[in-house]
Amino acid sequence: MYKPNSDSQLNTEGWKDINWRKVERYVFKLQKRIYAASRCGNVKLVRKLQKTLMRSWSNRVLSVRRVTQENQGKKTAGVDGVKSLSPEARLKLVRELKLTGKSKPTRRVWIPKPGTDEKRPLGIPTMYDRALQAVVKATLEPEWEAFFEPNSYGFRPGRSCHDAVNQVKKAIMQKAKYVLDADIAKCFDRINHEKLLQKLNTKGKVRQQIKAWLKSGVVDQGSFTATSEGTPQGGVISPLLANIALHGMEERIKQEFPRMSHSGRETWYHKKGEEFPTPDVIRYADDFVIFHQNKTVVQRCRDIISNWLSDIGLQLKPEKTRLSHSLNPELSDDGIAGFDFLGHHIQQYPTGKYRCTRDSKGRILGFNTLITPSKKASKVHLEEIGRIIKKHRSSPQSALIKDLNPVIRGWTSYYSNSDAQTVGELSRQDYLTYLKLRRWAKRRCKNAKKASSKYWTTIGNNNWVFATKEGKANPLRLLTHSEFGSSSTEYVKVKGDKSPFDGDLVYWSSRVGTHPELSSRKAKLLKQQKGKCTKCGLSFQNWDVLEVDHIIPKALGGRDEWKNLQLLHRHCHDEKTAIDLIEIRKKQHSKNLEQLAQQWDKNEWEWVDDVPVILGRKNGSENPSSKQTGEQFKLDFTEVWKKGIKGETLTEEEEKLFRVLLN
Numbered sequence: 001m002y003k004p005n006s007d008s009q010l011n012t013e014g015w016k017d018i019n020w021r022k023v024e025r026y027v028f029k030l031q032k033r034i035y036a037a038s039r040c041g042n043v044k045l046v047r048k049l050q051k052t053l054m055r056s057w058s059n060r061v062l063s064v065r066r067v068t069q070e071n072q073g074k075k076t077a078g079v080d081g082v083k084s085l086s087p088e089a090r091l092k093l094v095r096e097l098k099l100t101g102k103s104k105p106t107r108r109v110w111i112p113k114p115g116t117d118e119k120r121p122l123g124i125p126t127m128y129d130r131a132l133q134a135v136v137k138a139t140l141e142p143e144w145e146a147f148f149e150p151n152s153y154g155f156r157p158g159r160s161c162h163d164a165v166n167q168v169k170k171a172i173m174q175k176a177k178y179v180l181d182a183d184i185a186k187c188f189d190r191i192n193h194e195k196l197l198q199k200l201n202t203k204g205k206v207r208q209q210i211k212a213w214l215k216s217g218v219v220d221q222g223s224f225t226a227t228s229e230g231t232p233q234g235g236v237i238s239p240l241l242a243n244i245a246l247h248g249m250e251e252r253i254k255q256e257f258p259r260m261s262h263s264g265r266e267t268w269y270h271k272k273g274e275e276f277p278t279p280d281v282i283r284y285a286d287d288f289v290i291f292h293q294n295k296t297v298v299q300r301c302r303d304i305i306s307n308w309l310s311d312i313g314l315q316l317k318p319e320k321t322r323l324s325h326s327l328n329p330e331l332s333d334d335g336i337a338g339f340d341f342l343g344h345h346i347q348q349y350p351t352g353k354y355r356c357t358r359d360s361k362g363r364i365l366g367f368n369t370l371i372t373p374s375k376k377a378s379k380v381h382l383e384e385i386g387r388i389i390k391k392h393r394s395s396p397q398s399a400l401i402k403d404l405n406p407v408i409r410g411w412t413s414y415y416s417n418s419d420a421q422t423v424g425e426l427s428r429q430d431y432l433t434y435l436k437l438r439r440w441a442k443r444r445c446k447n448a449k450k451a452s453s454k455y456w457t458t459i460g461n462n463n464w465v466f467a468t469k470e471g472k473a474n475p476l477r478l479l480t481h482s483e484f485g486s487s488s489t490e491y492v493k494v495k496g497d498k499s500p501f502d503g504d505l506v507y508w509s510s511r512v513g514t515h516p517e518l519s520s521r522k523a524k525l526l527k528q529q530k531g532k533c534t535k536c537g538l539s540f541q542n543w544d545v546l547e548v549d550h551i552i553p554k555a556l557g558g559r560d561e562w563k564n565l566q567l568l569h570r571h572c573h574d575e576k577t578a579i580d581l582i583e584i585r586k587k588q589h590s591k592n593l594e595q596l597a598q599q600w601d602k603n604e605w606e607w608v609d610d611v612p613v614i615l616g617r618k619n620g621s622e623n624p625s626s627k628q629t630g631e632q633f634k635l636d637f638t639e640v641w642k643k644g645i646k647g648e649t650l651t652e653e654e655e656k657l658f659r660v661l662l663n
């Protein structure tokens with residue numbers, strides 16, 4: 001069998017010299033072998049390969065990159081106060097990472113629950129623990145991916161909420177069914193640690209380490225929320241551990257209610273001469289639904305799952321567990337048809353004789369299945385829009401538009417494979433947003449007519465667009481919900497038993513481009529680049545963070561046009577930005593920049609997290625004159641630079657400074 005080379009020769013001097021391509025290939029190759037060995041049931045080989053991967057420098061360095069550069073929580077400090085790391089500090093961390101069987105306590109952060117005044121705790125482990133968790137996760141994930149159940153979708157590589165919702169649609173499309181819609185109460189606070197460790201079936205240091213994490217509360221329940229961000233924010237390894245703890249639920253139901261054909265034996269739930277399908281179980285982390293056309297079967301499933309859960313110390317949340325019918329409200333326990341799942345509302349509606357859908361055999365079904373944003377999700381979204389508009393009571397229109405656009409784009413793309421368009425939910429959101437904007441404008445002008453002519457304008461065929469008047473050629477325009485409309489029939493769900501670790505590159509690379517939350521700009525670039533990052537040359541993986549980059553930076557005269565755009569990994573983008581910055585600093589266009597460069601040179605500075613940070617004044621330099629410390633230098637240069645280069649929304653003042661930097 002092929003054995004990967006030792007990766008010690010990859011160990012280079014500095015962070016910038018690391019050959020990421022080789023590092024990623026080495027780790028992925030080992031992961032594929034772990035997956036293959038696990039599929040064959042060769043536990044001995046799995047453990048041996050995991051040991052190699054656990055010790056490899058490549059895995060450690062990649063894990064440090066994941067938690068310091070890619071993860072959204074990179075700016076959140078742990079209990080040791082460490083947050084952003086300089087390249088040197090990152091390398092130091094790589095050298096220190098080792099399984100010790102101990103864990104530092106977590107820092108508790110209280111974050112608001114959307115739509116309520118309640119707050120929920122989120123445990124933030126230290127940077128060290130986070131990196132070490134990523135190391136362990138990289139070795140455990142391929143082993144478990146090999147036998148995770150086909151209808152578990154939460155926090156697994158290559159799978160998303162959209163796959164789960166699509167599977168729900170498939171389960172009930174042909175037949176109206178009873179639904180058990182349930183939540184598991186406080187997963188990680190209650191979980192039986194011994195049982196979980198037993199299930200993990202590991203020995204020695206790994207077992208000790210995971211035990212320590214469980215005990216210290218590093219793994220946190222707070223991370224399981226299916227939001228449009230979709231990324232867990234707390235512990236790195238907790239979603240995987242939750243999936244392992246809840247693994248077997250689908251199998252348990254299949255065991256109790258196996259599929260039966262016409263001639264199958266007669267039981268209380270199966271009549272001879274009829275077919276009996278196994279109930280469908282669809283799970284996303286700790287949130288799951290079960291379907292069947294027989295109410296008693298679904299009720300029985302609830303009892304079975306309750307029992308099964310109590311074995312690992314868990315129970316169903318009674319207030320969030322509901323038995324309903326997908327079509328007929330009278331058959332639901334609470335008289336309401338349909339149910340909510342992952343922010344979607346799924347319900348069936350009776351149709352007339354003429355506008356009807358048919359099943360696979362061409363028979364008239366008499367109902368339509370519609371997936372729409374749940375009432376709660378719509379309300380939360382509208383509240384967020386309201387909050388942004390309120391925040392910008394006295395800011396210029398452009399700042400308001402810049403803040404609203406990503407929120408509108410994010411929300412609508414989360415629902416891009418639902419029927420939100422069909423039922424008019426998108427135009428409803430547009431109308432309600434308009435009402436809020438009208439109030440915002442009226443308040444500023446004191447005159448409705450004047451307000452509408454000042455803030456609304458005609459663009460193309462549309463004569464009611466909320467857009468800026470400055471820059472006639474390229475006005476800044478508010479996006480609408482309706483322009484992102486699509487339907488639930490277009491989405492292609494992930495195949496049940498597929499995993500990125502199976503090495504089927506053709507299958508997985510074709511999926512990257514079809515992700516519903518990928519913007520059309522990114523999708524187009526992805527196609528152009530044949531699915532590869534132009535900087536490192538690696539194919540994009542499903543879990544990579546992609547960013548659009550200007551090949552020639554705007555600061556150096558590059559334009560915002562197709563041939564000047566490329567799609568890069570976030571970490572590749574960070575590197576390129578650092579290089580661009582040097583070029584930009586070389587170019588001295590205006591007096592302003594010269595002045596700035598002078599200011600810059602008077603200071604001590606160093607690279608921190610790929611941006612230059614001013615540490616303090618150099619010894620011997622005279623105090624800056626009052627003119628030099630004028631308005632534009634008061635702001636933190638670095639913060640503005642970081643935000644600007646990432647295309648985040650800037651306040652007017654920040655934007656002025658950023659322009660100075662760019663010219």
Ligand SMILES: [Zn+2]
Pocket residue numbers: 533534535536537538568569572
């Ligand atoms: Zn790359």
